[in-house]
Amino acid sequence: MPLSQLTELQQTPSDALIPNILIIDDDEVDFRATRRMLLEIFGDELRLGWTCDWNEAAEALRADSYDVYLIDYFLGGRTGLELIESCNRDGKPNVFIFLTGHDDREVDVAATHAGASDYLVKSDISAAKLERSIRYAISMANKKEELRKETSAIKAAKEVVERQSEMHAKLASDLSATQEKLRTALKRAEESEQKHRNLAQQDLLTGLPNRSLFMTQLETMIAHSQRSDKELALLFLDLDRFKSVNDTLGHPIGDLLLIQVAERLMRCTRKTDTVARLGGDEFAIIATNLQCSNDAAIVAQHVIDALAAPFQIEGHEINTSTSVGIALLNQDCNNVDVLLKNADAALYKAKDAGRGICYFFDSALDIQMRTFTVLKKELTIALEQKQFFLEYQPQVEASSGKVTGVEALVRWQHPERGRIAPIDFIPTAESTGLITPLSEWILHEACTKTAEWSALHGCDISVAVNLSAVQFRRGRLMETIGQTLRQTGLRPSCLTLEITETIMIHDVDDVEQQLHALSALGVKIAIDDFGTGYSSLAHVRQLPINKIKVDRSFVSEMLTDRRDAAVVEAVIALGRNLGVTVVAEGVETQQQMDYLRGTPAIDIQGFYIAKPMAASDCEIWLAENLQPSLKMAAAGS
Template sequence: MRAQRKFGGMPEVQRLRRRLPVKLRQAPLIRQDLSRRSIREQVLLVREGLVQARELAMSLREKYGGHRHRIGNAFASHVTLLRQANAHLVVASMEAIRLAEQIQHAKVELDRLAHHDGLTNLPNRLLLGDRLQQAIELARRRHGQLAVMFIDLDRFKHINDSLGHAVGDQLLQAVARCLVRCVRGSDTVCRQGGDEFILLLPEIEHAEDAAAIAQKILHAMALSHLVEHHALHIGLSIGVSLFPGDGQDAATLLRNADIAMYHAKEAGRNNCTFFEPAMNARAILRQSIEAGLRLALERQEFVLHYQPKIDLASGRLVGAEALVRWRHPQRGLLLPQHFIAIAEECGLIVPLGHWVLRQACEQAQAWRRQGLPPLLMAVNTSPLEFRSAGFLPFLRQTLAETGLGPACLELELTESMLMHDVHASDRLLKAISAMGVKLAIDDFGTGYSSLSYLSQFPIHTLKIDQSFVSQMTGSKDDATIVSAVISMGKSLHKQVIAEGVETLQQCAFLTAHGCDEGQGYYFSQALDAQAFAHLRNQSRFDPAGGR
């Protein structure tokens, strides 16, 4: 006991013990911080402690040799703990390095996902904004130019709706690859979202450079894309704005490129349009129309007018085409060309089409209750409405609730909307025909050149497009087309109607070639329900002299 007290109280031992780091006297030494720096510091600390422990043991042996056994016992536990701690720290350091690498990889991946589109792996709007801002600053310092292209796929929604989102996604990926191949390595191709893409062309010398790239893109996209055994063709509408002329900041350049893109669509789609200052006024008007459309149905601002269809042989009024008008609170009565395209783009065409169909059926029944002779009511059907999931049930419901006989209703469709998805169209047309509703091809001759669908689909009526009718008395080619359509319709047992009849000469030509019916200003413009009812009281029209 005396020896232990003496050994434990030796000033030299106390001093040497205090030389050990505090952390080494408080084993275990492993901390929870797994950063690389912390682990390395702990390993070095343990190794330094081992060295100091060995030095302490050697020093005590030299000075207090007679107490070697007690010295060994006193420090053995410290050395053992230090060695165990060192082994644990080596394993922990390796695990920490592995975790740190995973964390770093995850950070890189998160950064990529934050700046790239998940479907196409193109830069997204966030990354485009950074690059566009940098490109503007560089162009400003160098007194140079840059171009921004806003690209929208034409009728992409039709493909998505008819063939499914999986096919639509693959088509978007194919378009993305095509765009990347068409631009320079210094350019940026960004997916804005949906079917919209934006191209940033920094450091261009002339506007013609941007036009050349746009034409290259249009030519490349004219080729078909093979997606799940579907050979898909997709057009592009491209709007272009230039720095500094069309905007001094990113937001203005993007907005003006977007405006130009809408003008490209209005000009016929699948083309490129450069921004012009006058487009701003039209864009503001378009926004006003879109906002008004959203309230027009609720406020009952739409009205139907009816254009007579005349049997050319007898002069009798045999049908009517329902045409929608918008009684705009500020702009007065608007024709369809001022708002139908906008309604399609903003998703309002389906509820508007449903309203037109029901209103036309109700009006046809109202005339019958007034004692007027029955007639065939024709209603235009938009592609989006025709392909919507609820169209067929709504058609059945409308006929049932209004009481209109199916044989008194005719749906007018375009060639292009039927040929977009032949199999789906065939099933739907046969279901409609089985109900007893008649089907007409509107604007016949302006769509697909293949006429095989005339025998495949249950079509009742062909409507010769007014562009041929208006020129047929002055153009041999148009006269030949019109007479050929009439002859073909007769041989296929279809009714043939000519629209846009405006002159006596046109009416006489059509009558002489056996056209069944005609409609146009020569007979009457579209009338409201009351005026049309008054017109129906007239016994007949004289094809040789109008009314």
């Protein structure tokens, strides 16, 4: 649509606090999602425009028609980076914020050099994060504009002084006074330009070097280290539970925490080290003049210890921690790009291993990260080309054989490598954020098919869908579930959401709040693979749980291993006391079935009942088995 038809302006010019925003995005779905967040931020007084046309976007940039530009990085066959580079001009600073579907460090760096204020991944954007980015970008642009005007005024005064100097060149006394004015003006101009340079290179909140200055200093220090016999290390770190601080105590407290973190980092590092804030709660340290790699570990441990102590901020005691990823400059890691990639990979492994540790990048990790990068690209293509499909595995009541529902299981049919097991791609999808669009597709596909089966057979059929921990952190879970149920027509009581125990380890309060909201919506909640995680019974008791699924590892050995049998019996007893259904996974033999059949309120899932099957085969199976199995009933008599 033309920009002129989509501009939505409030005729309230007196409200200067509401920025005039232009969204440049060729995907209407993404535009509407961004507009919803902007409406949440600015309310009905939002002044917003949208265009999906390159030429209209370029004209708007040249005309300086808007205060803020939210630009999709990929615009058809061209990029948002090309757009701002082609239209950038001297004068009033523009506020450009990139919105992209994929996190790419190289693109992030290029966007920063091109003048972008921020670089946000669409799957990771929330209204709070978008508001913070816009607020920060406008603040920086305003300060730059003030300095630009001040510099312009000083330069104008300089020109006046120079003209007066020429007019009074023959008058020595006047010339002397004029020269003094000129020197003063030049000094002020130099000071203003220095302030402008500092603004462009310093983080406004903490005063530390920002990403731009950090990149320049890293290049310089690498060159210096390569000429000397000293080692150099790059350390990456971010804060644990920082999002929780912002959500519970507010962004002002979060800002004060970042300031104190920066102060502690400066105190615990050496004078030869460089500490920088890369954005959000991400920090980097360039450690130079190292005698050996162990020196880098010592620096990292000082950082970990310094941030482990509680922070006292406006009456709040805040406990946080950090892990550190370390990359060493060597023959295999000898430039900025590789050093950044390796430090980031090491940080990822450090956080995966637990909090409060440091992790060095090594060659094995390099191979792992290369594999990770390839798989990430293939997953992106698989989503675009719809290479995923669902299989369904039935669940039945042990005592009667009555069908109680099906579980939807995602499968990936790779065009070259054939079928890839979920265990080989789900972890990568979770770590890259691709699990969000994949899970939303799984949910919609499973609900659509189950609603069709319910209508076909004239009875409610339930479907179980797995949830990822990432979906809880994204903050869109309730909206996604509600929208999917409305679109597919599936009754909420027919949808079971399966979570693992590990989801409850971190952010317990937030997870509990979301699960209670989902339960109030009418959907059912099940704990998957129970007994393999680390949740306490206190957590389980507080959650609105409808089902507990015993992990197949216990069921498979319960007839031969007394300890596994004890675990299964304990979970069944727990389910009975909590008033919830227990589902035994991995039932594959008649003996296992006989062992469990006499237990009330227990469902069975496994190859003995049916293997996971395509939707068409499952439809036939349901038609044959929706009534209690006569064969199973006879076997039990």
